[in-house]
Amino acid sequence: xxxxxxxxxxxxxxxRFVFQLLLAxxxxxxxxxxxxxxxxxxxxxxxxxxxxxxxPLISLALSVGERLLANILLRADQGAEALLVRGGTFLPAxxxxxxxxxxxxTFFLNFGAGLLLLLVISLRHKYGAL
Numbered sequence: 001x002x003x004x005x006x007x008x009x010x011x012x013x014x015x016r017f018v019f020q021l022l023l024a025x026x027x028x029x030x031x032x033x034x035x036x037x038x039x040x041x042x043x044x045x046x047x048x049x050x051x052x053x054x055x056p057l058i059s060l061a062l063s064v065g066e067r068l069l070a071n072i073l074l075r076a077d078q079g080a081e082a083l084l085v086r087g088g089t090f091l092p093a094x095x096x097x098x099x100x101x102x103x104x105x106t107f108f109l110n111f112g113a114g115l116l117l118l119l120v121i122s123l124r125h126k127y128g129a130l
Contacts, residue, residue, distance in 0.1 A: 026079075027072070027075070027076070027079075030072070030075050031068075031072055034068055034071045034072055034075070035068060037071075038064050038067060038068055038071075042060075042064070047060070055127050058123060058127040059127045062120070062123060062124050062127065066124070
């Protein structure tokens, strides 16, 4: 925490930033493990990617990505429940709302993320089906 103390001059809440950093570092091995499990399951099924074609390949990639996200969110939910069992508390939603108004850069980032989400949903609708 003391190493990041110069960031407090920028107006960052160090406690919150360090906690987010620790959580992110905690989840990196979990994400890697989930991805390895999914890739291992593909290898077990002996999927030949060269013979699939573009549509089934996109469908498979979307299905694996969807499963990865579901598994990661399940792990995050389990971590949150474990934190609550150990005495953590819920914070009100106002704690997470930004204190500043929406700037042009954050607007464009949010707009781009929304477009990317719509693209993935449309690809999932067109090519993928579980």
